[in-house]
Structures are given as structure tokens and as C-alpha cells.
Amino acid sequence: MLQSTIPVPDNIPAPVAAVAPYLVIALLVSQLGVANRKLEKTSKALNAAKRNVEDEKTASRTARRTAENARRHQEESERAAAEAADALQRAEEARLATERRWLAGVRPECRPSQEDIAQMKARYHYSPGFLHLAVIGSSGSGKSSFINAVRGLSNNDPIAAPTGTVETTTTVTRYTDPRPTSPGRIL
Numbered sequence: 001m002l003q004s005t006i007p008v009p010d011n012i013p014a015p016v017a018a019v020a021p022y023l024v025i026a027l028l029v030s031q032l033g034v035a036n037r038k039l040e041k042t043s044k045a046l047n048a049a050k051r052n053v054e055d056e057k058t059a060s061r062t063a064r065r066t067a068e069n070a071r072r073h074q075e076e077s078e079r080a081a082a083e084a085a086d087a088l089q090r091a092e093e094a095r096l097a098t099e100r101r102w103l104a105g106v107r108p109e110c111r112p113s114q115e116d117i118a119q120m121k122a123r124y125h126y127s128p129g130f131l132h133l134a135v136i137g138s139s140g141s142g143k144s145s146f147i148n149a150v151r152g153l154s155n156n157d158p159i160a161a162p163t164g165t166v167e168t169t170t171t172v173t174r175y176t177d178p179r180p181t182s183p184g185r186i187l
Helices: 014-103 114-123 143-150
Strands: none
């Protein structure tokens, strides 16, 4: 049997006094249960608060990384925009310099020697007293059609210079004047 060290007042009847230690123990056990439940709730709340703090730390780190990435991207974009603006300015300056040289009548940097001129005349069968005409231009711009018109031919004539929308004449070609009254002049 349990011996009580708890003092029981003298005016309490003996049957009650006999169970009083058990009642005190029951009360203490009950209070201990309430305290344990409160402790458990507090522990759960503490764990939830710890998880919230960790979640907030993680969110804070993520936000810092996102902000750092955004700052880095902005700097890169600003740097690329500045480089593009510089390149545009350099291109505009180069264009203006080229236009100034064209307008000023820039002369060729090298002039052909008399030997070069003689070689070219031999290569293209130059003959004094004949009209020698050179026509240059972009592909499909009508160079051969122009030659045919000067010769008095249509583009469909069998002896006409070949024509088309792509480059059809890729080498220097001699065309004679087909008119019978012409003294054999070569174009």
C-alpha cells in the first residue's frame, strides 16, 4: 500500500484521509497530462516556427539569388546596348568617311603601268580605230540587253548576247556590229 508523506488535516474523515494521497496523485497526474499536452502543443508550435524560419531563410536566399541574377542580366543588357551603340556610331562614322572620299573624288591607290596597259590591250584584242565598249553592273541589271540594243538586235536574235535574270555572261566577250553598212566595227 502507498504510504503518504502528504500531511492530511485532522478534521478530514478517515475514509477520505485514506484516499487523499491517491486523489493528490490523481490530481498531479492530471496536471502532468495537461502540462504534457501543453508541452506537446508548444513543441509542435516551436517545430512549425522553426520550419517557417527555415522556409523564410530559403525564400530569402532564393530572392537574393533572383535579384543578383536580375542585376547581372541588367548589367549584361546595358553593356550589350552600349557596345551596340558604339558599333553603330563607328559604322556611321565609317559610312560618312566613305561618302566624303567618294565626294572628294578619291583616286585609285595604284595606277597601271604602261606594261599593264599593253598586257590588257593584248588580252582583250584592242585595236585602234574600233569602238571598244565595256559594260559593267549587277547580275540581272540588263548589261547584255544594253549591248543587244546598241547592236540593233532583240534579245531573242540568234547572234544576240545571251540574257537572263542570273549572270549569263561571266567572261569578257567581243560582239561585232551586225549591220551590213558598218565597216566591221567590234563592240
